[in-house]
Amino acid sequence: MASFETAPMSSAGGSATPIIGVFDSGFGGLTVLRALVARLPDARFVFIGDTARLPYGSKSRRTIARYAAQSAQFLVQEQGAEFLVIACNTASALALDAIQAAVTVPVLGVIEPGATAARAASRTGDVLVIATDATVQSHAYAAASRARGLRALEKACPLLVPLVEEGWTDHPVTAEVIRVYLNELNAEAAAAGLNPDTLVLGCTHYPLLRPLIEGAVPAGMRVIDSAEAAAEAAVLQFGGGIAHAKSSGDQMTSMELRCFATDSVEKFERLGSRFLGRPVGKVELVDLGG
Amino acid sequence: MASFETAPMSSAGGSATPIIGVFDSGFGGLTVLRALVARLPDARFVFIGDTARLPYGSKSRRTIARYAAQSAQFLVQEQGAEFLVIACNTASALALDAIQAAVTVPVLGVIEPGATAARAASRTGDVLVIATDATVQSHAYAAASRARGLRALEKACPLLVPLVEEGWTDHPVTAEVIRVYLNELNAEAAAAGLNPDTLVLGCTHYPLLRPLIEGAVPAGMRVIDSAEAAAEAAVLQFGGGIAHAKSSGDQMTSMELRCFATDSVEKFERLGSRFLGRPVGKVELVDLGG
Numbered sequence: 126m127a128s129f130e131t132a133p134m135s136s137a138g139g140s141a142t143p144i145i146g147v148f149d150s151g152f153g154g155l156t157v158l159r160a161l162v163a164r165l166p167d168a169r170f171v172f173i174g175d176t177a178r179l180p181y182g183s184k185s186r187r188t189i190a191r192y193a194a195q196s197a198q199f200l201v202q203e204q205g206a207e208f209l210v211i212a213c214n215t216a217s218a219l220a221l222d223a224i225q226a227a228v229t230v231p232v233l234g235v236i237e238p239g240a241t242a243a244r245a246a247s248r249t250g251d252v253l254v255i256a257t258d259a260t261v262q263s264h265a266y267a268a269a270s271r272a273r274g275l276r277a278l279e280k281a282c283p284l285l286v287p288l289v290e291e292g293w294t295d296h297p298v299t300a301e302v303i304r305v306y307l308n309e310l311n312a313e314a315a316a317a318g319l320n321p322d323t324l325v326l327g328c329t330h331y332p333l334l335r336p337l338i339e340g341a342v343p344a345g346m347r348v349i350d351s352a353e354a355a356a357e358a359a360v361l362q363f364g365g366g367i368a369h370a371k372s373s374g375d376q377m378t379s380m381e382l383r384c385f386a387t388d389s390v391e392k393f394e395r396l397g398s399r400f401l402g403r404p405v406g407k408v409e410l411v412d413l414g415g
Numbered sequence: 416m417a418s419f420e421t422a423p424m425s426s427a428g429g430s431a432t433p434i435i436g437v438f439d440s441g442f443g444g445l446t447v448l449r450a451l452v453a454r455l456p457d458a459r460f461v462f463i464g465d466t467a468r469l470p471y472g473s474k475s476r477r478t479i480a481r482y483a484a485q486s487a488q489f490l491v492q493e494q495g496a497e498f499l500v501i502a503c504n505t506a507s508a509l510a511l512d513a514i515q516a517a518v519t520v521p522v523l524g525v526i527e528p529g530a531t532a533a534r535a536a537s538r539t540g541d542v543l544v545i546a547t548d549a550t551v552q553s554h555a556y557a558a559a560s561r562a563r564g565l566r567a568l569e570k571a572c573p574l575l576v577p578l579v580e581e582g583w584t585d586h587p588v589t590a591e592v593i594r595v596y597l598n599e600l601n602a603e604a605a606a607a608g609l610n611p612d613t614l615v616l617g618c619t620h621y622p623l624l625r626p627l628i629e630g631a632v633p634a635g636m637r638v639i640d641s642a643e644a645a646a647e648a649a650v651l652q653f654g655g656g657i658a659h660a661k662s663s664g665d666q667m668t669s670m671e672l673r674c675f676a677t678d679s680v681e682k683f684e685r686l687g688s689r690f691l692g693r694p695v696g697k698v699e700l701v702d703l704g705g
Contacts, residue, residue, distance in 0.1 A: 177478050178468055183580075188467050188678045287577040290473075298595065301588055388478050414704075 145363065146206025146230075147172045148196045150181040152393055153286070153329035154212030155400035157235065158382075160356030161210065162401075165364065169381040171204040174397075175413065177388035180286060181215040182257025182328075189216060189259065190223035195413045201228040204383070208363045210355060211235065214327050215257050218265035231362065235329070238358035239351030240269035240277075243325050246347040247275060251319040253310055254279040256327030257286065266327055278319055279327070280310045289330040290396065299334065303341045311343070323347045333399065384408045435653065436496025436520075437462045438486045440471040442683055443576070443619035444502030445690035447525065448672075450646030451500065452691075459671040461494040464687075465703065467678035470576060471505040472547025472618075479506060479549065480513035485703045491518045494673070498653045500645060501525065504617050505547050508555035521652065525619070528648035529641030530559035530567075533615050536637040537565060541609040543600055544569040546617030547576065556617055568609055569617070570600040579620045580686065585627070593624065593631045601633070613637045623689065674698045 145168055147158050152174050161170070173196050175181075181189045193216040200206040209232045211217045211224060217234030225232045243252045252275050254266040261281040270277035285306075288299045314321050324342055326332060332350050339348055382405070386393040390408045397405035435458055437448050442464050451460070463486050465471075471479045483506040490496040499522045501507045501514060507524030515522045533542045542565050544556040551571040560567035575596075578589045604611050614632055616622060622640050629638050672695070676683040680698045687695035 177474060179473075183469075183682070184467060184678050283581055284574075284577050284583075287574050291573055293574075298588060298591055301591070305588065388474050392473070 143207045144169045146200030146209045147212050149213040151179040152397045156329045156332045156352040157212035159402050160353050164360045171383045173385040176386045182259045186219045190220040193220040194227035197224045197228050215259045218260045218263040235351045235355040236265045238354035242349045242354035244273040247323040249320045249322045251321040252277045252323040253321045254325040254327045255282045282306045286330045294333045325349045385411045433497045434459045436490030436499045437502050439503040440465050441469040442687045446619045446622045446642040447502035449692050450643050454650045461673045463675040466676045472549045476509045480510040483510040484517035487514045487518050505549045508550045508553040525641045525645040526555045528644035532639045532644035534563040537613040539610045539612045541611040542567045542613040543611045544615040544617045545572045572596045576620045584623045615639045675701045
């Protein structure tokens with residue numbers, strides 16, 4: 126998987142496929158990478174998980190922006206990434222502007238694609254969003270939904286990430302926690318006079334809970350995965366350049382991936398495969414300071 | 416509560432009570448501070464929660480040592496602390512040496528007092544310890560127990576901190592999670608031929624779950640709170656100096672506390688009172704870098 130022996134990846138030389146940089150506070154963003162790989166199997170990816178400072182979901186905008194900009198600069202300046210996907214709802218919600226200001230390449234977050242997918246899925250125009258504390262407090266999904274003519278009700282579900290990281294993705298306790306959260310959310314929606322028919326998974330850990338969540342939502346409710354939606358948007362935005370590079374003589378036939386983490390390389394390697402759906406290979410430790 | 420308008424606290428001038436610095440990665444350490452205040456109501460305290468970088472429990476020894484040393488230096492060099500209590504099991508387990516090397520004042524962790532209290536409580540000599548991932552992987556409680564002639568079996572319970580922070584301290588889900596963890600731990604103890612009669616709460620968040628935990632342990636099992644044990648040890652180690660200062664003319668009659676956090680001041684103020692058992696007052700933001 127990790128096909129590169131020396132830093133950095135480079136597209137110098139003419140025939141190389143553009144490098145897509147993918148950033149998350151941890152390894153949840155590997156669900157976005159997994160969706161990207163499914164759509165761009167011949168692309169080259171550099172992933173960084175800022176595991177020394179996770180979780181971002183409980184931190185302030187100022188701190189998240191500072192951390193995220195450091196990771197983005199690492200991907201672009203040191204690893205040669207030509208496109209960035211912010212595979213972290215919290216960083217997308219709170220720091221997309223700061224990241225775009227910190228680098229000179231195109232940057233795609235997960236919030237806008239998630240809202241676009243919700244717009245396409247909803248007939249009633251009312252949607253529910255579950256996410257981390259910080260994502261909800263930013264009301265980024267509500268704003269992106271409103272811009273598309275949707276009404277969105279957001280709820281923080283801070284226990285879901287720890288449950289996924291504990292490996293309890295198919296555990297009765299997790300099913301009960303999801304039931305409690307969704308009952309509260311549906312009651313709030315009813316009290317607000319909403320008629321929601323779509324639920325957005327606004328955290329990259331939640332796709333691993335999709336079976337339990339789909340079993341807990343009311344009949345007929347659509348579940349939107351922002352990881353899938355972001356990968357679709359990335360292909361639309363970046364896919365042309367990659368297709369061009371492929372057709373110009375590049376003989377690579379399998380995805381190339383280089384993974385970095387700011388801490389806990391062993392934990393990343395152990396848990397990462399659950400999110401990526403295949404082994405992540407060797408993860409390299411990088412120090413961003415702090 | 417926060418009686419100080421200007422930095423730093425100072426004991427210069429002769430009549431001042433020594434300042435006790437208390438450090439945690441978050442606000443869980445306020446349970447240790449609470450136990451200290453109960454024993455030293457006239458002392459002066461400076462608390463720092465390194466909330467920008469919490470939780471430490473899932474991070475590596477190298478990273479934890481670096482973070483903890485920065486906080487310790489802040490308490491001693493910038494706030495004038497003359498004694499330090501490391502009110503964080505993870506930092507005590509992984510970074511006590513690094514902290515002691517970083518400052519010139521006496522430093523007390525929570526592991527040794529917890530093990531001493533377990534030794535006093537246990538008749539069978541077999542004890543159970545529940546803690547974070549990092550504390551368990553350090554095997555610091557096992558080592559401290561062994562040094563006291565105890566056999567200790569440790570178990571990581573990573574869901575308990577998020578459950579406390581979600582406020583589910585009296586929730587059926589939390590009771591069930593505790594039941595699952597303790598059942599696994601008791602089965603492991605039986606398989607290892609142990610006959611445990613004492614359970615150590617090896618994380619400063621766990622005292623808030625004490626009623627649920629006491630309801631879940633086998634009849635007759637003693638529950639040891641490392642926060643209480645650390646406060647007892649602090650009084651033995653530091654109390655003399657404080658009593659001396661009190662009797663030399665200092666007229667303070669109520670605890671003085673200054674609280675710092677590296678992030679999320681609002682969250683700290685909101686959640687902190689649950690741990691301290693009284694309002695934490697105004698929390699000041701401090702930037703330790705990173």
